[in-house]
Amino acid sequence: NLLLPLVMIKRNFKVFEILYFWGLSGMLQGMITPDIVEDFPHFYYIRYFVGHHLLIVSLIYAIVVYDMRPTLTSMKKAFIALNGFLLISFIANMILDANYFWIMEKPPMASLLDFMGPWPWYILSGEFVALAHFGFAYFIYLLIEKNRIQDLEVLLKKNPEVGQSSKALKFLIDEYLSSADIKSACEKTSFIDRELQNTFLEKFTIYCLI
Numbered sequence: 001n002l003l004l005p006l007v008m009i010k011r012n013f014k015v016f017e018i019l020y021f022w023g024l025s026g027m028l029q030g031m032i033t034p035d036i037v038e039d040f041p042h043f044y045y046i047r048y049f050v051g052h053h054l055l056i057v058s059l060i061y062a063i064v065v066y067d068m069r070p071t072l073t074s075m076k077k078a079f080i081a082l083n084g085f086l087l088i089s090f091i092a093n094m095i096l097d098a099n100y101f102w103i104m105e106k107p108p109m110a111s112l113l114d115f116m117g118p119w120p121w122y123i124l125s126g127e128f129v130a131l132a133h134f135g136f137a138y139f140i141y142l143l144i145e146k147n148r149i150q151d152l153e154v155l156l157k158k159n160p161e162v163g164q165s166s167k168a169l170k171f172l173i174d175e176y177l178s179s180a181d182i183k184s185a186c187e188k189t190s191f192i193d194r195e196l197q198n199t200f201l202e203k204f205t206i207y208c209l210i
Contacts, residue, residue: 004055007062016062017074018081023059024140025133027052036109063144070141075134082130086123 003019006012031052038044062068089101099105103123106113116125 004058007068008058011062011066011068013068016059016068017070018078020059020062020068020070020141021075021078021134021137022082023055024137025130027055028133028136060144063141064148069145070138072138075138078134079131083127 003015006015007019031049034048036044036048040046063070086101086103090103092098093100093104102111102113105119106122112129113122113126116122116129
């Protein structure tokens with residue numbers, strides 16, 4: 001949460017690609033198995049769930065509005081950073097005789113860790129669970145991208161004048177090119193009105209003819 005302003009205000013992609021996988025996977029798990037003992041309407045209960053929800057909303061907002069896109073390389077960076085953070089937390093726990101992030105022992109309330117073996121084996125099991133969560137987070141991103149492309153296609157079909165925006169067309173064509181070969185990308189854009197006054201579309205149309 002402390003790093004989130006770097007994404008929302010500074011639009012720092014390096015921070016985003018780590019926070020996306022940490023946040024979306026960790027927060028979703030936290031919503032399913034919350035590590036709090038207070039009940040509603042206690043302040044800690046409200047802070048916990050509001051904070052988790054807003055983090056997820058912020059990360060999705062960064063994708064849709066800021067056009068930040070996590071990649072498989074981002075997943076790799078997030079996993080390496082997670083293990084670096086795990087090491088730092090372990091050292092801090094040893095020095096402070098603490099149990100931050102439940103590294104030294106399991107939490108007192110029921111959690112997923114109860115099914116992952118005794119200490120320290122549940123930490124190793126957690127590595128595989130983290131990878132599964134990261135994969136799920138990337139799958140969510142793919143769903144967001146797919147729906148965004150479909151929504152833009154529908155918008156262009158119903159309101160061709162939207163195609164006058166070079167940004168909208170460039171985004172759509174770039175997506176076509178990234179997911180198919182040039183020929184297929186040209187075929188997918190056939191529904192776009194070629195009479196539109198759009199320099200980017202004119203250049204792409206010439207490129208397809210060549």
